[in-house]
């Protein structure tokens with residue numbers, strides 16, 4: 001398997017104490033990318049700005065016996081799906097500046113992720129099957145192409161009635177403008193955040209989301225229309241997810257020839273240019289290396305061996321949590337969290353079979369959480385490890401050479417594979433490794449997502465690389481929601497020094513790699529900013 005160019009990219013895009021990965025080093029405001037792609041000339045279908053509801057409760061979507069009954073597929077439920085996953089959540093302003101926030105988090109708020117709906121006829125929305133681009137600013141769909149019921153039949157064969165497909169694509173330039181070479185990683189984190197957001201919004205409607213990962217990148221480009229020539233910045237198709245009233249097992253696999261047929265449709269609308277000029281940081285070339293051929297997908301070798309905990313039921317509405325999610329810009333350095341809340345939050349990040357959001361992914365969990373605990377009552381400060389795939393425990397124990405004998409923390413439930421590696425104050429290390437950002441030391445805890453790196457790449461090929469980041473982004477979006485549900489706040493941290501983190505753990509080689517950081521704590525609100533409603 002020819003992995004070298006991709007592994008070289010991974011090394012070159014590491015931030016180091018001595019030097020950051022290659023990037024512009026300043027913000028060229030004249031070429032700041034427009035965060036909103038539009039297809040001029042495409043017919044627009046307005047979606048409903050759905051009023052907030054108390055039901056379902058946030059915790060219900062994680063519990064099989066309280067999972068909502070499937071909503072009928074219609075204009076209202078589709079409006080809800082996008083409103084709860086990829087819509088605007090607020091506008092912020094200070095002085096003359098105004099910028100939109102969204103339900104899905106994005107590195108630098110640059111939002112490289114574009115979304116497409118592929119569906120059959122939907123009551124109140126469309127009479128013919130269509131491919132439509134989601135326009136978050138308008139909360140509307142732009143019809144890119146209509147197609148025959150016969151083609152929809154062939155595409156959706158084996159899926160239950162009421163299935164829709166959501167495709168995600170990345171405009172790398174939006175992140176490259178600010179972050180240069182490292183931008184590809186951030187785009188893939190963001191795709192993972194968006195995938196998690198769609199999965200959780202679908203669960204709110206009683207729908208099951210599953211990644212259709214046998215689909216190849218070039219077939220997906222045909223389906224979503226991103227392979228159609230235009231003069232705007234290119235979009236790289238990332239993934240296709242089915243949202244269904246029930247999840248068939250095995251999952252149907254759309255055929256390559258059916259997907260390719262979409263390239264011949266009459267595509268409507270022309271993509272806007274997002275910037276007047278561009279700098280090539282080589283990100284498109286990296287994305288090309290990581291394209292997936294049509295065919296077998298990564299599959300879990302065994303059940304994750306994890307069990308769900310007894311249910312918790314907090315009086316927190318799912319859609320309140322989803323739409324109030326924000327990144328903390330600073331943590332207060334004082335808020336503490338109770339031990340049970342900490343354990344509970346970690347438990348939610350486990351890929352318990354069938355449970356959202358990781359039910360959307362078919363592969364064996366590849367990421368583990370290295371926790372730097374600062375302020376958790378009943379859990380002494382120190383370095384901890386949550387082994388998200390128990391099958392990898394022995395390998396992790398061998399690889400992590402800078403640790404005391406692993407110990408189970410006090411009162412830690414048997415089914416939570418959490419271990420204390422070192423007891424000590426890790427605040428200075430947390431801050432230094434997170435590019436000296438105080439949010440990493442001023443929260444209740446911060447964490448590094450440590451991926452089993454070489455083995456999945458060697459087993460599957462370069463196309464597994466973005467998928468490791470998707471898994472990281474999904475954990476991230478879930479951590480944001482879990483923090484909100486616990487009355488706390490979180491922030492994703494893409495800026496960190498990779499190898500210094502590996503050195504803290506004493507990792508000898510690239511068998512495991514740190515892919516993403518996060519912090520959770522009590523936020524300090526920025527009183528200089530005004531918050532305005534998302535729409536109207």
Ligand SMILES: Cc1cc2nc3c(=O)[nH]c(=O)nc-3n(C[C@H](O)[C@H](O)[C@H](O)COP(=O)(O)O)c2cc1C
Pocket residue numbers: 101102104105106107108109186189190193325326327328329437439491492493494495496
């Ligand atoms: C992949 C990723 C990396 C991020 N890295 C950082 C970071 O290093 N430092 C930081 O303060 N915020 C970071 N953020 C938070 C974003 O700046 C934030 O999500 C964005 O401004 C949008 O704001 P919102 O999350 O409140 O919607 C990151 C977010 C993501 C998704």
